[in-house]
Amino acid sequence: MTAVTSDERGDEPAAEWAAEHDVGEADAAALVGEQFPDLRGAPVTLLATGWDNTVHLVGERWVFRFPRRAVALPGVEREIATLSALAPALPLALPVPTRIGRPGGLYPWPFWGAELIPGGELAEADLPETGRVRAAADLGAFLRALHDPRLVAEAGSGLPADPMRRGDPGVRAPMARERLDRLARRGTWEPDPAVERLLAEGEKADPPPGPAAVVHGDLHLRHLLVGPDGRATGVIDWGDLCLADPAVDLSLAYSGFSGAARTALLSAYGRPPGPERETAARVLAVFLCAALADYAESTGRTRLLAASLTGLRRAVAP
Structure with a gap:
């Protein structure tokens, strides 16, 4: 197997996602x-x-x-x-x-x-609107169960408390801006005033109040699996599992869904997010989509790139 310490250009540092051990x-x-x-x-x-x-x-x-x-x-x-x-x-x-x-x-x-869990990544799924509503409702019910306060005692013992501060919009908004600037310099992203307003709001916002829940921690377009009919089949890649504000996972409500689908998700979730939590979730949605777009463009993943750029627009949509 190959140990990788720098990219093929030799004198430039490796991309942040470059493998140190690549298992073929x-x-x-x-x-x-x-x-x-x-x-x-x-x-x-x-x-x-x-x-x-x-x-x-x-x-x-x-x-x-x-x-x-x-x-x-x-x-x-x-x-x-x-x-x-x-x-x-x-x-x-x-x-x-x-x-x-x-x-x-x-x-x-x-x-x-x-x-193996059947299904494909939401980022790769070309779902009709009815399928997207179905996937969103399934995700909302899943997050309702995951964020149940009883899970903190039952399964959260020993989990770190938001180690990357993904629930803090004041931390994530500048990081999102840095990613978007990188995409804009390459011509991949054209700055959007609505995104800029959200990030400016996030930079001045406090983290949402309230107790922490067990959260997936990195719930984005690649980590929800869906079937061809839109039914959610599973949630994968739990390496950032931690205790944090539910906004960390609710970010996918804003990057992955809009309109009737988002309404279905929040209805199934059953707990209105409130303005502070919504701001934190939307800011994190922008950051995650910008990071995914950067990764997708750099690694030639055209479908993921398109889905990530669409997610950026959804993140500021009503």
């Missing part, structure tokens, strides 16, 4: 076969890559996640420790780590496998 299909087959003999010789297919993990499908049933960067390791440990306790309380499927890979000579970090 042959590497994954060797690692899984060594530690799980019943899967030795099973077909291995690259399923997805992201900033922090490379994901392979093994034997058409098992999804194995291999960290790409050392910064992701605390999140991997949280997933292993928490998801099995969290899953029974939630109405959508979670990837529950049932096959835990140990560090070894072939690969220095832990990894894990879970049963």
Whole structure:
């Protein structure tokens, strides 16, 4: 497997999502076969890559996640420790780590496998309006259950408190502006006065009041899985699982949905967000979409880029 420390240009620093260890299909087959003999010789297919993990499908049933960067390791440990306790309380499927890979000579970090959850990323789904409303309602019900205060005691023990301050619009608004400026310099994004007004408001806003909930922590367009009819099937990539204001997850209500779909989501959620929480959620939606657009353009993911730019517009839509 390849250890990556700089990009191919040599004298420039590597992109922030560049892999320190890139596990290819042959590497994954060797690692899984060594530690799980019943899967030795099973077909291995690259399923997805992201900033922090490379994901392979093994034997058409098992999804194995291999960290790409050392910064992701605390999140991997949280997933292993928490998801099995969290899953029974939630109405959508979670990837529950049932096959835990140990560090070894072939690969220095832990990894894990879970049963495949059907469906595709919301970012890749071309849903009609009825399907989008259905997905939004399913997500709202899921978030209602996830943010139930009882889960803090039942499954939140040991989780960090918003370690990246994603619930604080005063922190995230300047970071969003920096990403958008980068996109604008490349001609990918044309500055939008509505986005600028939101970010200016966010820079002056305080974090939402109220107790923290168990949150996914990085709930964006790639992490909600949906079927072709719009039914939500699962929520993946829990490496940023933490305790934080619910605004952190409600950001997807603003980047992923608008109009009747957003109304359906908030109705199923059952708790009006209030102005402070809505501002924090919208600001984070802008930041996450800008970061996704930067990543998508830099890695040649045209559909993700289009979905991310659409998400930016949705984030400021009524």
